[in-house]
Amino acid sequence: xxxxxxxxxxxxxxxxxxxxxxxxxxxxxxxxxxxxxxxxxxxxxxxxxxxxxxxxxxxxxxxxxxxxxxxxxxxxxxxxxxxxxxxxxxxxxxxxxxxxxxxxxxxxxxxxxx
Amino acid sequence: xxxxxxxxxxxxxxxxxxxxxxxxxxxxxxxxxxxxxxxxxxxxxxxxxxxxxxxxxxxxxxxxxxxxxxxxxxxxxxxxxxxxxxxxxxxxxxxxxxxxxxxxxxxxxxxxxxxxxxxx
Numbered sequence: 001x002x003x004x005x006x007x008x009x010x011x012x013x014x015x016x017x018x019x020x021x022x023x024x025x026x027x028x029x030x031x032x033x034x035x036x037x038x039x040x041x042x043x044x045x046x047x048x049x050x051x052x053x054x055x056x057x058x059x060x061x062x063x064x065x066x067x068x069x070x071x072x073x074x075x076x077x078x079x080x081x082x083x084x085x086x087x088x089x090x091x092x093x094x095x096x097x098x099x100x101x102x103x104x105x106x107x108x109x110x111x112x113x114x
Numbered sequence: 115x116x117x118x119x120x121x122x123x124x125x126x127x128x129x130x131x132x133x134x135x136x137x138x139x140x141x142x143x144x145x146x147x148x149x150x151x152x153x154x155x156x157x158x159x160x161x162x163x164x165x166x167x168x169x170x171x172x173x174x175x176x177x178x179x180x181x182x183x184x185x186x187x188x189x190x191x192x193x194x195x196x197x198x199x200x201x202x203x204x205x206x207x208x209x210x211x212x213x214x215x216x217x218x219x220x221x222x223x224x225x226x227x228x229x230x231x232x233x234x
Contacts, residue, residue, distance in 0.1 A: 042167070049215075094205075
């Protein structure tokens, strides 16, 4: 199964509510047959710009990163579900690239020219 | 007349240098790698993964006043890395990690990689 990354920005809430939202999200993922690999908390910070979502202007938010393995067909449904969640400000699913930096990325090209 | 003399002198000069008795230089040339070759210089982001989450790194390639992405002639990055950085910055903008119109004040004191001097 391909590996995805869910970048989640949650509304600035108290700790128990944030925990409940996260729990809900991960449970949704698991219900749809995804295997959650890693959950990272990037902290609560001031958002780079005011975001309007669910008729509310958000200035602060908590950033989370969820690594998971899933089938590609669940992604549409998952994103739809996340957009409808009131506590989520900005969800985004991205593919995870498993590439280490190519050795001598600049050096290779120079050698080819020679 | 003069040209003919010069040609003759040229001819004799050429023939004198090649002495059939001694070993000629052409057979003694040893093939070797250029000993004065300098190590390959990569761009500043050679072997550094560029990620949209790493906004501190990305902010170094962005103007502090307007938040605009610097061009290749200013950053000095190679083609591949410049494209990667540009794409990562745009991704960070859309996902809500980095501001579009300015540079985060926390990163204003970072060392200047790009060859640009601000009149501050």
